[in-house]
Amino acid sequence: MLTSNGYSINKTLERYQRDNFTPQDNVAEHETQNWFQEISKLKAKYESLQQTQRHLLGEDLGPLNVKELQNLEKQLEQALAQARRRKTQLMLEQMDDLRRKERQLGDLNKKLKSQLEEEGLNLKAIQALWTSTSDAAGTSSFHVHHSQRIPLDCEPEPVLQIGYQYAQAEGSSVTKSGTGETNFIQGWVL
Incomplete structure (x- = not known):
């Protein structure tokens, strides 16, 4: 078709x-x-x-032509300004954080100071009690002066050896033991 x-x-x-x-x-x-x-x-x-x-x-x-260079300069200045704003913002945030920490440390310092003063009052009360007890007993050899401060880092006192060191006399028949012990009783009996 x-x-x-x-x-x-x-x-x-x-x-x-x-x-x-x-x-x-x-x-x-x-x-x-x-x-x-x-x-x-x-x-x-x-x-x-x-x-x-x-x-x-x-x-x-x-x-680049002059107009393109000017446009580029403008972009760089805007980027620099934005970077400075961001850095300033970060520094302000850090300063706020440091101020907050400073306030917290100041509050903690006040709290610790009040605790220390309270402990000092408790120590004075204990010293007064000790003094009154020792005066009542008639022994003043353990008297603690209120002006004395108790040092926090005490050094140990030297060790005091109490006892009789036996020295054998030339004509004595008592012998000292060879084990290095003191003959306290033997020397006392003689």
Whole structure:
């Protein structure tokens, strides 16, 4: 069959079926084209960002005109101002934190000072009790003076050896034991 323009109906139907009934191929091809365009855009943006980074680092400035250089200078000044603001903000936050810690330490110091004063009053009360007890007993050899301070880091006193060191007389028949012990009783009995 022929149509008015010379095409057969079969060819028209084939073309119609091919265009309308194979949408998967068209969708896949269309999607591939979209991805290709997206990749091209991202690649161009990446290269532009690299170029801008080089400009900000002071590289490849030769091809830039005066207006572009002024724009670059403005961007650098804005970035520097932002960095200074952020650093100032961090320093103010640190100062606030240090002030808070200072107040906490001051409060702790006051608390410890009051505890120390309370302990000092308790110590004075104990010393007064000890003094009154020793005066009542008639022994003043253990008297603690109120002006004396009790040292916190006392060093040990030297050891005092009490006992009789036996020295054998020349004509004595009592012998000293050879084990190194003192003959306290033997010397006392003699």
